[in-house]
Amino acid sequence: MKVFSQKMQISAKVDELKAKQLTVGLVPTMGALHQGHMALVRKALNENDKVVVSIFVNPTQFDNKDDLIKYPRTLDNDVELLKTVSKNDILVYAPTVEDIYKGNTVSQKFDFDGLEFEMEGKFRNGHFDGVGTIVKRFFEIVKPHRAYFGEKDFQQLAIIKKLVKKHNIPVKVIGCPIHRETSGLAMSSRNTRLKPEYKKAAPFIYKTLTTAKEKFGTKSANKVSEWVEKEFAKHDLLKLEYFIIADTKTLKPVIRKSNKKTYRAFIAAYADDIRLIDNIALN
Template sequence: MELYTKRRDLEAEVAKLKKQNLDIGFVPTMGALHSGHLALVKQAAKDNEIVVVSIFVNPTQFNNKADLAHYPRTLKEDMDLLTNILETVMVFAPAPEEVYGEEAKATSYDFGGLELEMEGKFRPGHFNGVGTVLKHLFDIVKPDRAYFGEKDYQQLQIVKKLVEIEKMAVQIIGCPIYRESSGLALSSRNTRLNSVQTKASPKIYEVLKQVKEDFGTKSVEELNAWVSEQFSDDPDLKLEYFEIANAINLKTAKRKNKGEEYRAFIAVFAGEVRLIDNIALN
């Protein structure tokens, strides 16, 4: 396990590895690691000789300052988890100035409309921050492959578009959603749930599974209405949005068209904790 906090030190080591023609797998994270992150690390280790994990709470992708302030920061615990599964992992845990320089500022990107759907409607500027930090991190780490979980499916599609826009030589690998035994999608934010919210939140995945089961027989309009009804009187969970969308361009579906792939996307508040999930429908 090697910890790098300075950009120049990691870049120097990466240059040596590149001269040896070693494949580098990269798992970018914001820390507070859980089993979902570790699954990405294991896949990266399987595919590459070298694995780099970044632990960086990126300020430019938070449009809610309170969310940024409360985001868990657990570097020591994260390092212990990584050591338990992979002794040779390289960890990059920089301060913002190591990534951005003097000012942490997001670049404005045109992701072909992907950034305007779902999360983009409720978190303005979020994907500019995601794209900007990943551009910086890809330039520093120079990975052959980078690994992302499908829980953030919209982000995954945007990262693929970012690589296309910036003409970067990195393969983007999407990995399945990792879930708790209750079905709740693993997220660093889950640690902020109280006992009542923890008990209530598996309902999110139960609703998605029912939508998948009914997708063949019910219309999009019927499914939207049903999901809204499931949360209308829930004292613990507040629905922010539910959408059925094209799995490629993420455009909201008004009706089902033959030959198209669809996914259901959902965002729910449990108190102040925002939880997202999605599921393939066909």
């Protein structure tokens, strides 16, 4: 499996593939790959001739330097895992920070029509400027026909769709269902850092989401939110950062339910110093 570290190399390879009339998918990742990523890669392979998997821990989307430092970097293991899916049809692009940013490691400023100010945007300063910067850069370097993102980062998915629309980028963005461990915990590279007692406690997040979904059928968004906050207040190990029921189009918190709108519940919680997010469709 070929691992490219320079943008000129991967761009030239993709141009070569396109000259042969082959389609190219892109799965952007920050590495520490797990079966959730593999599900994205498999879907991309089903819908394209070749797939580029980018592996890059992007510094501009971290507002917490410690989180950036501690983020797992496991390139050799990642490549071996990708080989179990396909040895011939996956190209890995694992650039350096210098290759991407050329000594100027700062984010471009974006306007995502307010999507960036909801939920994660309220708690992670500049995060979505960093996301927009790196995804736009990958789209420019790889020029894929399609790009695949998991719905665990639903807000990010919405923002990337907005990015493509506002900047007229010729790529189809495809969202893929959340991949879960048998316990229900949403798969995340951060899960590998959970201490045993926190790993055992973390499925409470998804369990709470599923119960919140049931309650939303008969109760108001405010009542459901109050219930979730009380449940977390009783928990010894997990600390709730936010729980929000939002309109899937605007991502704004719901004030009054409407049968004409679709809603999703979003949650962020800390297990020790590790921040976990999840969400669930409500209707």
